[in-house]
Amino acid sequence: DTGVSQDPRHKITKRGQNVTFRCDPISEHNRLYWYRQTLGQGPEFLTYFQNEAQLEKSRLLSDRFSAERPKGSFSTLEIQRTEQGDSAMYLCASQGGGNQPQHFGDGTRLSIL
Amino acid sequence: AQTVTQSQPEMSVQEAETVTLSCTYDTSESNYYLFWYKQPPSRQMILVIRQEAYKQQNATENRFSVNFQKAAKSFSLKISDSQLGDTAMYFCAFMNTGNEKLTFGTGTRLTIIP
Numbered sequence: 001d002t003g004v005s006q007d008p009r010h011k012i013t014k015r016g017q018n019v020t021f022r023c024d025p026i027s028e029h030n031r032l033y034w035y036r037q038t039l040g041q042g043p044e045f046l047t048y049f050q051n052e053a054q055l056e057k058s059r060l061l062s063d064r065f066s067a068e069r070p071k072g073s074f075s076t077l078e079i080q081r082t083e084q085g086d087s088a089m090y091l092c093a094s095q096g097g098g099n100q101p102q103h104f105g106d107g108t109r110l111s112i113l
Numbered sequence: 114a115q116t117v118t119q120s121q122p123e124m125s126v127q128e129a130e131t132v133t134l135s136c137t138y139d140t141s142e143s144n145y146y147l148f149w150y151k152q153p154p155s156r157q158m159i160l161v162i163r164q165e166a167y168k169q170q171n172a173t174e175n176r177f178s179v180n181f182q183k184a185a186k187s188f189s190l191k192i193s194d195s196q197l198g199d200t201a202m203y204f205c206a207f208m209n210t211g212n213e214k215l216t217f218g219t220g221t222r223l224t225i226i227p
Contacts, residue, residue: 004157031213042117042204042217043158056214091158095213099146099165102215104158 002026004105006092012111013082020078021108025094032075033102034067035091036060043091049075079110087112115140115207119218126195127226133180134190134221136205144210147181147188152220153201161203164188192223200225 005024013019025032030051035043046065047057051072061067064083069075079086089109093102116139126132138147149161164172164181171179176196180189192199205218 033214035215040219042206042219043215045214045216048214093215099210099213101148101160101163102213103160104150106157 004092004094004103006090006105006108008108009106010109010111012113014113015082015084017082018078018080019082019110020076021090021092021110023075023077023092023094023105025074025092026096026103029094029096029103030072031095031097031102032069033093033095034075034077035093037089037091037107038087046077046090082110082112084112086110115142115209115216117205117207117216117218119205119221121221122219123222123224125224125226128195128197130195131191131193132195132223134192134203134205134223136188136190136218138186138188138205138207140186140207140209142209146208146210147179148206148208148215149177149179149188149190150204150206150217151199151201152204153198158204162190195225197225197227199223 007022032049034046037043049069064080067077089107091107093104095102118137145166147164152158162174176193202220204220206215
């Protein structure tokens, strides 16, 4: 159990650019979640996968955001045409199913210049 | 929709003392889970303790225990014999059974003073 891994740890980009983040869940965890955390706030749910199927998307996930989980392993979160308001910590969590707790990665901090 | 409220943005306590963090939530569901997560500075969020709503007995994990009052929709965390390593943001979170996304509160920043 190597834990949930996220890459990169920190991304700085100019407004209008596209960015992509990667999350590698704990092996054999079939559920994967993306959350966004802004300064001074708790994490907010964005989307969730069971294996390769994206089962739920928050209304926070505008059409500039897309997430994938090909083959039910790692997941990517892409933000197109980034805006200042996208600056946040993006957290990934995985879960082994049932009512097991979610395990979080270190997050990717996105800074928009 | 569920909401989670943490009314204490910051708290501090002397090392070895006991501290209680408050959390209230709102839901119309009867089956759910409640969690406390700890997020140390610049480190990942880790689970501290979990409570199933259908269990009347309060959960305990070593120095950490909860006071779960289902009727009052209250879920406080007690940390006994606090240690410097307990310094962190603490988040209360709610999860519906069958809908596994977590709803978090805004957090309480806890500082343990040497």
